[in-house]
Amino acid sequence: MAPSKVNSAGDASVSCSQPENGFLNSLSLLSSEKAVQELLQQSPLQSTDDHLIEFSDAMRTVAKALRRAAEGKASAQAEAAEWKRKYELERARNLHLEHKEQSHRENNGDDEGQRTWAAHQMSNLNRVVPNKFARKASFKLSWWCKGDQSDQHKHDIVSFERGNITTAERSSKQISLKWESQPQTVIILTKPNSTSVRILCAEMIRWLREQKKLDIYVEPRVRAELLTESSYYNFVHTWKDETEIMLLHTKVDLVVTLGGDGTVLWAASMFKGSVPPVVPFSLGSLGFMTPFHSERYREYLDSILKGPISITLRHRLQCHVIREAAKNEYETEGPILVLNEVTIDRGISSYLTNLECYCDNSFVTCVQGDGLILSTTSGSTAYSLAAGGSMVHPQVPGILFTPICPHSLSFRPLILPEHVTLRVQVPFNSRSHAWASFDGKDRKRLAAGDALVCSMAPWPVPTACQVDSTSDFLNSIHDGLHWNLRKTQSFDGPRDT
Numbered sequence: 001m002a003p004s005k006v007n008s009a010g011d012a013s014v015s016c017s018q019p020e021n022g023f024l025n026s027l028s029l030l031s032s033e034k035a036v037q038e039l040l041q042q043s044p045l046q047s048t049d050d051h052l053i054e055f056s057d058a059m060r061t062v063a064k065a066l067r068r069a070a071e072g073k074a075s076a077q078a079e080a081a082e083w084k085r086k087y088e089l090e091r092a093r094n095l096h097l098e099h100k101e102q103s104h105r106e107n108n109g110d111d112e113g114q115r116t117w118a119a120h121q122m123s124n125l126n127r128v129v130p131n132k133f134a135r136k137a138s139f140k141l142s143w144w145c146k147g148d149q150s151d152q153h154k155h156d157i158v159s160f161e162r163g164n165i166t167t168a169e170r171s172s173k174q175i176s177l178k179w180e181s182q183p184q185t186v187i188i189l190t191k192p193n194s195t196s197v198r199i200l201c202a203e204m205i206r207w208l209r210e211q212k213k214l215d216i217y218v219e220p221r222v223r224a225e226l227l228t229e230s231s232y233y234n235f236v237h238t239w240k241d242e243t244e245i246m247l248l249h250t251k252v253d254l255v256v257t258l259g260g261d262g263t264v265l266w267a268a269s270m271f272k273g274s275v276p277p278v279v280p281f282s283l284g285s286l287g288f289m290t291p292f293h294s295e296r297y298r299e300y301l302d303s304i305l306k307g308p309i310s311i312t313l314r315h316r317l318q319c320h321v322i323r324e325a326a327k328n329e330y331e332t333e334g335p336i337l338v339l340n341e342v343t344i345d346r347g348i349s350s351y352l353t354n355l356e357c358y359c360d361n362s363f364v365t366c367v368q369g370d371g372l373i374l375s376t377t378s379g380s381t382a383y384s385l386a387a388g389g390s391m392v393h394p395q396v397p398g399i400l401f402t403p404i405c406p407h408s409l410s411f412r413p414l415i416l417p418e419h420v421t422l423r424v425q426v427p428f429n430s431r432s433h434a435w436a437s438f439d440g441k442d443r444k445r446l447a448a449g450d451a452l453v454c455s456m457a458p459w460p461v462p463t464a465c466q467v468d469s470t471s472d473f474l475n476s477i478h479d480g481l482h483w484n485l486r487k488t489q490s491f492d493g494p495r496d497t
């Protein structure tokens with residue numbers, strides 16, 4: 001970098017060569033600042049000459065700017081190093097988990113090996129549950145497709161035998177649930193402040209108790225409402241605190257939701273780990289994930305309690321907010337599971353969001369616009385659709401990467417494979433904070449340097465199908481969204497001859 005020069009007209013100019021990465025070299029900056037200071041000391045500052053006073057002021061400003069640039073770069077380098085350290089810690093932890101899973105599979109033989117790591121984790125949790133809850137009904141999930149009688153499903157969809165690469169096995173076959181023992185406990189979750197829901201809920205509880213002899217759980221709010229109607233509902237169970245909610249999956253055989261899609265999202269959010277099968281009854285205006293009509297609840301529940309039933313395994317995303325201020329990974333907040341999507345947007349800020357996105361080790365892009373939606377395939381018909389994302393069958397494993405109002409003409413949405421980990425980071429030079437929301441709820445502020453890390457969760461939400469996964473999906477896009485509805489052209493008129 002060349003030292004500062006004073007030209008014949010007395011103007012100060014600082015010329016500097018531009019290194020490849022666009023940053024000024026901090027050492028050269030510091031040495032040029034020193035040169036400027038030396039020049040200032042040599043200058044006759046006491047001189048009454050106005051030009052020289054102006055010149056020395058200008059030099060001071062230049063010196064200050066150079067110092068700031070050098071400091072800024074040093075701090076950015078330190079921050080980058082800290083982020084790299086955090087990222088490596090996280091990768092090391094993931095690798096460790098993978099190894100553990102691998103050795104767990106190897107130690108337990110082939111059959112056990114087909115169980116997921118998640119199932120292993122959940123069984124650890126189950127061990128602490130007292131015996132009185134051990135009467136949960138067992139069921140068997142099997143792969144079902146037309147003409148295929150086999151229960152077997154190879155987990156490896158790609159075969160490499162003898163150098164021939166084939167993908168004979170498909171991952172998205174219909175899943176069927178068959179009860180191995182009679183379901184005994186049902187939890188009913190309801191949309192609040194709705195008279196029709198309250199009436200249906202009371203009627204359904206009475207029917208399930210008297211005709212099906214089932215134990216019933218409801219939320220504390222609902223139990224209180226039922227008891228104000230009649231003391232008959234004294235047998236209905238509820239829970240007291242978060243700890244009891246955490247154990248619900250060990251007691252409950254079936255979850256019934258009465259409401260719209262929001263109630264299905266609410267039900268999913270109550271289960272931080274494994275989720276019992278969910279039967280969603282439609283009492284909302286759209287009901288994309290609620291294929292069961294409430295008027296025919298007796299008929300539907302009768303057949304579901306007998307089984308077998310078709311299931312849609314709806315994948316969830318697990319999200320971690322990593323705070324820049326956290327000293328190590330253990331200080332990050334616990335995972336948040338979403339069934340639809342996590343959205344990172346500009347909140348009330350009037351500035352563009354500036355979000356750096358990484359997929360595993362690769363830089364994806366920088367989102368400048370209103371924000372970004374990371375969606376499951378179940379969520380593809382919700383906010384992501386409104387932002388221009390594709391509609392994807394819920395059984396397709398993948399993560400949708402959909403920008404919200406990007407300030408660029410060429411930013412098309414992406415669909416990424418289910419095994420990737422995404423990191424969305426608010427850069428240090430961002431003009432504003434960003435906000436993350438989870439299935440449209442729980443907004444969290446992301447300050448400069450904070451990041452959101454998101455990957456597929458090991459605990460999907462099994463929802464009962466009215467017909468089967470594909471028919472239900474197509475019915476929803478036809479009935480709910482009026483997809484591709486157009487009057488058919490009449491036969492008369494011009495045509496190819």
Ligand SMILES: NC(=O)c1ccc[n+]([C@@H]2O[C@H](COP(=O)([O-])OP(=O)(O)OC[C@H]3O[C@@H](n4cnc5c(N)ncnc54)[C@H](O)[C@@H]3O)[C@@H](O)[C@H]2O)c1
Binds near residue numbers: 262340378382
């Ligand atoms: N511009 C938008 O379309 C927009 C904006 C904000 C939030 N949302 C969606 O709302 C969801 C929260 O739902 P809520 O019921 O708690 O809020 P809400 O009561 O505001 O309802 C939002 C609407 O989205 C529909 N919806 C929810 N999940 C869906 C899905 N998977 N497929 C098709 N439609 C779906 C609901 O039926 C409802 O009509 C968020 O997860 C987000 O996807 C959409």
Ligand SMILES: Nc1ncnc2c1ncn2[C@@H]1O[C@H](COP(=O)(O)OP(=O)(O)OP(=O)(O)O)[C@@H](O)[C@H]1O
Binds near residue numbers: 190219262265
């Ligand atoms: N049990 C619950 N407790 C608290 N909030 C709930 C519960 N069930 C649903 N909600 C919330 O109530 C809101 C509305 O629920 P839902 O979407 O089911 O009904 P809706 O708006 O009438 O349906 P639609 O969107 O189809 O018209 C959602 O934001 C949801 O999160």
